[in-house]
Structures are given as structure tokens and as C-alpha cells.
Amino acid sequence: MMKNLIPVILMLLTLSANAQEWQPLFNGKNLKGWETHGGEATYEVEDGVIVGKAVTNTPNTFLCTKERFSDFILELQVFLPNDLNSGIQFRSNIRKENDRVFGYQCEIDPDGNRAWTGGIFDEGRRNWLYPLSRNPIPSAFQLGRWNTIRIECLGSDIRTYVNGVQASWLADDMTNEGIIGLQVHSIGDDKAGYEVKWKNIRILTENVAAHRLDPHPQVPQISYLKNQLTDWEVSKGFRLLWDGKTTNGWRGAKLDEFPESGWTIKDGILTVEATDGGESTGPGDIVTTKNYGDFELELEFKFTEGANSGIKYFVDPTLNKGAGSAIGCEFQILDDKRHPDAKKGVMGNRTLGSLYDLIAKEVHSNWRLKGPNTWQKARIVSKNGRVEHWLNNEKVVEYDRFSQMFAALVNYSKYQKWENFGRWPEGLILLQDHGNEVSYRSIKIREL
Incomplete structure (x- = not known):
């Protein structure tokens, strides 16, 4: 009897160890550990969900972690009920002179014509690094439903996934550490009050290499490493x-x-x-x-x-x-x-x-x-x-x-x-x- 239970016990211990490696970044109750930078869009917690509301005549706004991260796997869910552009900053920093957030951004793009959700944009710096025009796999993002975003950073290797489908694969060594931020994009008057929502935000910072997903064979890597090959x-x-x-x-x-x-x-x-x-x-x-x-x-x-x-x-x-x-x-x-x-x-x-x-x-x-x-x-x-x-x-x-x-x-x-x-x-x-x-x-x- 005990012999038959050993594999089950080992599996449960493994699952427990894996669960302990993930840490929540949002407690589901309030914005403890987070702070706002950039513009004047608002962030509130409603029923265990962070709700960002767009405000006119203000620049891009970011709800940012106070803690900084280097190598990690970040997972969260995002919901867009409308076509408000958004994004997830990672390994990002803040210019003190104007409170401007800059750095890598996993794009949340509801534009049905472009559909670049999961692409990597360099906010406030180099602009697009990995537009999805290089990826032959169609976007997996869906407007009006909860979408799971996964960002993997290990050294200069950066990968993003949308609903389990790989979106980008970047090699870049400009910044290896920074904050994580949730963007509410600047808007015109026609989008006043538009919302974007986030929940189930968690991060893994230990044994990152062991937890990374295998890259999709059709997704090309784009490298910005100088005079070297990946x-x-x-x-x-x-x-x-x-x-x-x-x-x-x-x-x-x-x-x-x-x-x-x-x-x-x-x-x-x-x-x-x-x-x-x-x-x-x-x-x-x-x-x-x-x-x-x-x-x-x-x-x-x-x-x-x-x-x-x-x-x-x-x-x-x-x-x-x-x-x-x-x-x-x-x-x-x-x-x-x-x-x-x-x-x-x-x-x-x-x-x-x-x-x-x-x-x-x-x-x-x-x-x-x-x-x-x-x-x-x-x-x-x-x-x-x-x-x-x-x-x-x-x-x-x-x-x-x-x-x-x-x-x-x-x-x-x-x-x-x-x-x-x-x-x-x-x-x-x-x-x-x-x-x-x-x-x-x-x-x-x-x-x-």
C-alpha cells in the first residue's frame, strides 16, 4: 500500500515546492508594494482586480512595483473590454527629472489590424524592438476576455507568451534589472474613462532556467547583442x-x-x-x-x-x-x-x-x-x-x-x-x- 503511495507523495511534494517558488505581486486587496508614476490615470482595486482608468490630457501612466527584478518569470492576466492600448513594463526604470518610466514593455495591443500584443516595445527609449511582423504565428490575444501574459527574462534572453502562444523572442543586454509596471495609455477625449484590468499577478525569481517554456520553432529570435551571435x-x-x-x-x-x-x-x-x-x-x-x-x-x-x-x-x-x-x-x-x-x-x-x-x-x-x-x-x-x-x-x-x-x-x-x-x-x-x-x-x- 505504502509503496503505491510513494509516487503520489513525491508528485505532491514537487507541486508544493513549485508553488512556493512563485510569489504574488498583488495581494488582491490593496496596492501595497505599488506606486504610480508618469501621468494621472487612476488605479483602484475592485473585487480582487486592479482597474486602471484612462484620463484625458495626461501622459502614459504606470502603476509600478517598488521592488526591482532581474531574472524572473512573470505571469498575470489582463482584460481589455475596449480598444485602450496598454502594456506591461519590465526591467524598467524612472527618470527622476520628469517621473518618466522607460524600458522594456510587453505590448497589450487591441488594434485588430496590427494585433501586436506580446511584442516588445522600448518605452521612452528605442521604440519597437520586436514587432510581431517578424512572427508568423497569429496573435492569440482576445478582446473582451481575460488573457494570460507570461514574460520570461534570463540574462539577455527575453521571451513573451500570450495565452500560452509565444509572441516574441528578444536578445538584448541594455538593461538587466528594473521595476514592473502596468500601463494606462494616454488618450484622446473619445476614450475618456476606458478601462484595463489585471489580476493573478505572480513572479518566480528562483530556478528561472528550469521553469522556462521551450521556444516555438517558428518564432525567430531578434538580437541586439553587439557583434556577437546567439x-x-x-x-x-x-x-x-x-x-x-x-x-x-x-x-x-x-x-x-x-x-x-x-x-x-x-x-x-x-x-x-x-x-x-x-x-x-x-x-x-x-x-x-x-x-x-x-x-x-x-x-x-x-x-x-x-x-x-x-x-x-x-x-x-x-x-x-x-x-x-x-x-x-x-x-x-x-x-x-x-x-x-x-x-x-x-x-x-x-x-x-x-x-x-x-x-x-x-x-x-x-x-x-x-x-x-x-x-x-x-x-x-x-x-x-x-x-x-x-x-x-x-x-x-x-x-x-x-x-x-x-x-x-x-x-x-x-x-x-x-x-x-x-x-x-x-x-x-x-x-x-x-x-x-x-x-x-x-x-x-x-x-x-
């Missing part, structure tokens, strides 16, 4: 295209070696120095020493005010040995507000993220466009003739380089004189010298 990236075949320290793997587009001056390497950043604003009139473009056909390229770039530059692919440097840049398809880098090239070309096909002089980027209504002196992400995917441009993890250009439409665009562009332009089986990857200061880091690639 285990996930290595498993998917990525390698660093620039090592962050040397010129290995690169040369001048019209040279046998790397340019002697004009390109600098400092603190893991590769920078082309400003000259006269001309196309390849300074140190010149640099290119990879290897050709690529089907590939996925990702990097971060930062341009100065009024700058013009570009990332080129399928480049053949033998086509233009005279003045100007080497020839290839170009992911445009441009200060759209200040550089005159943004108004040239046709219907914006020379703006940031566009396929230069051929296809204008698609501007998304939910975007927060980034300007100069800010790190941004570029991603270029080429496979079986299909090419995509991604700017800050939003797809902005898509085309078939073997299509009749692409051929027609080329025939009416500056590239018409280059036979079979954009259709070569492979080519070099290029970082352009256009006479303005532009910096790069975390350049990585995988062949597809």
Missing part, C-alpha cells in the same frame, strides 16, 4: 560578416586591399568618415571578399544628420572602374527629412529602406520613424529570386528580381545600361562611401 543564430547558420575588430573579409570596391584611411574601427563600430558628400569621392566603397546569391543579411546602421549612403548587394565592381560607386542593388540609407535626394527619383524610390531608384518603401501607419544619430536595423533577404528589405523589423520592400515588372523598372532607371542588372546569380555586398558619416555594427549573414 546560440539560436549559430544554429540557424548565421556568421559574423564583420568581426567588430579587424578588416578581415572586406576590401575596397576598387582596391585589392582595405582602404588605408577614411574607414575607422573603434569600440566595435565601423564608420566611414565624412568628406565632401560626393559618391565614392573619399576612401571609397568597401565590399566583401566573397560573393553571395541566396542569403539573409542583417546589420545595424546609424547615419548623421543629412547623410546619404547605402547597402548594396549583387554588386559587380568590374562594371564601373571610373568615378562613382560600384554597381548593384541598393538598400538606401538616407536622412529623408534633410537630404534632397528624398524628393528625387519617382514617388519616393530614393528614401530610407527603398530599393534605390526602383521601388519606394512601403510606409506603415503604425511606424515610429527613426531619424539621424539613432541605431537602426537593416535586413535583406534574397532567396530564389524573391528579395525583401526590412527596416527596423518591418518589411518595406518585396520584389521578384526575375519578373517582368522588375525588368521594366530597371529599363526606366539609371541602371538600364547595365545588362542583366539585378539578375546576376551572385555578387558582393557593399557598404557605400557617399561622403557622409555613417556607422555600422553587428553585421551578420547566413546563406540560404
Whole structure:
């Protein structure tokens, strides 16, 4: 008899131990351990539920824990009876000068068109880090019902889940500790009195690794780690295209070696120095020493005010040995507000993220466009003739380089004189010298 009870006893002891590892953050009675920052929205406890009520003419408001957390798993339930945007801050901090909460936010997004609940937004800092445009799995969030949100933080590895479905997977090491906060978003007059509710808020801070869920195989990881690869990236075949320290793997587009001056390497950043604003009139473009056909390229770039530059692919440097840049398809880098090239070309096909002089980027209504002196992400995917441009993890250009439409665009562009332009089986990857200061880091690639 006792022998048969042993497995049951062991199971009960295990469940008891697991239950003890979880700690409530909300006692169900009052807001002890919490404090409000930011705006003037109100928070009250009603029937064991925290109710946040929106107030007009006030900035985002946050009900924040007084305690700070580093590695943890946070679980809670959220209810939105209306389309009031909200979010859950974590590893966040407060600017004392204006009581502004900033840091990672798990988005609560009732917008039926976008549906980015579970995406990661960097409140008051870098904006979107993981928009759900990169996740092929549909959002599991449902308006008008209780939804379970789970946030896992272990070192630089951050994952979010909505109703048990993985929403995001971020690798970022900017902040490793901070408060947790419940957001009531700023509103217009049409949403006065709108509510958002939270309950069953609990956190686990011990044995975090043992309690994490397995990542979904279809959910990609987005990394902001500088000049290094995550285990996930290595498993998917990525390698660093620039090592962050040397010129290995690169040369001048019209040279046998790397340019002697004009390109600098400092603190893991590769920078082309400003000259006269001309196309390849300074140190010149640099290119990879290897050709690529089907590939996925990702990097971060930062341009100065009024700058013009570009990332080129399928480049053949033998086509233009005279003045100007080497020839290839170009992911445009441009200060759209200040550089005159943004108004040239046709219907914006020379703006940031566009396929230069051929296809204008698609501007998304939910975007927060980034300007100069800010790190941004570029991603270029080429496979079986299909090419995509991604700017800050939003797809902005898509085309078939073997299509009749692409051929027609080329025939009416500056590239018409280059036979079979954009259709070569492979080519070099290029970082352009256009006479303005532009910096790069975390350049990585995988062949597809």
C-alpha cells in the first residue's frame, strides 16, 4: 500500500515546492508594494482586480512595483473590454527629472489590424524592438476576455507568451534589472474613462532556467547583442560578416586591399568618415571578399544628420572602374527629412529602406520613424529570386528580381545600361562611401 503511495507523495511534494517558488505581486486587496508614476490615470482595486482608468490630457501612466527584478518569470492576466492600448513594463526604470518610466514593455495591443500584443516595445527609449511582423504565428490575444501574459527574462534572453502562444523572442543586454509596471495609455477625449484590468499577478525569481517554456520553432529570435551571435543564430547558420575588430573579409570596391584611411574601427563600430558628400569621392566603397546569391543579411546602421549612403548587394565592381560607386542593388540609407535626394527619383524610390531608384518603401501607419544619430536595423533577404528589405523589423520592400515588372523598372532607371542588372546569380555586398558619416555594427549573414 505504502509503496503505491510513494509516487503520489513525491508528485505532491514537487507541486508544493513549485508553488512556493512563485510569489504574488498583488495581494488582491490593496496596492501595497505599488506606486504610480508618469501621468494621472487612476488605479483602484475592485473585487480582487486592479482597474486602471484612462484620463484625458495626461501622459502614459504606470502603476509600478517598488521592488526591482532581474531574472524572473512573470505571469498575470489582463482584460481589455475596449480598444485602450496598454502594456506591461519590465526591467524598467524612472527618470527622476520628469517621473518618466522607460524600458522594456510587453505590448497589450487591441488594434485588430496590427494585433501586436506580446511584442516588445522600448518605452521612452528605442521604440519597437520586436514587432510581431517578424512572427508568423497569429496573435492569440482576445478582446473582451481575460488573457494570460507570461514574460520570461534570463540574462539577455527575453521571451513573451500570450495565452500560452509565444509572441516574441528578444536578445538584448541594455538593461538587466528594473521595476514592473502596468500601463494606462494616454488618450484622446473619445476614450475618456476606458478601462484595463489585471489580476493573478505572480513572479518566480528562483530556478528561472528550469521553469522556462521551450521556444516555438517558428518564432525567430531578434538580437541586439553587439557583434556577437546567439546560440539560436549559430544554429540557424548565421556568421559574423564583420568581426567588430579587424578588416578581415572586406576590401575596397576598387582596391585589392582595405582602404588605408577614411574607414575607422573603434569600440566595435565601423564608420566611414565624412568628406565632401560626393559618391565614392573619399576612401571609397568597401565590399566583401566573397560573393553571395541566396542569403539573409542583417546589420545595424546609424547615419548623421543629412547623410546619404547605402547597402548594396549583387554588386559587380568590374562594371564601373571610373568615378562613382560600384554597381548593384541598393538598400538606401538616407536622412529623408534633410537630404534632397528624398524628393528625387519617382514617388519616393530614393528614401530610407527603398530599393534605390526602383521601388519606394512601403510606409506603415503604425511606424515610429527613426531619424539621424539613432541605431537602426537593416535586413535583406534574397532567396530564389524573391528579395525583401526590412527596416527596423518591418518589411518595406518585396520584389521578384526575375519578373517582368522588375525588368521594366530597371529599363526606366539609371541602371538600364547595365545588362542583366539585378539578375546576376551572385555578387558582393557593399557598404557605400557617399561622403557622409555613417556607422555600422553587428553585421551578420547566413546563406540560404
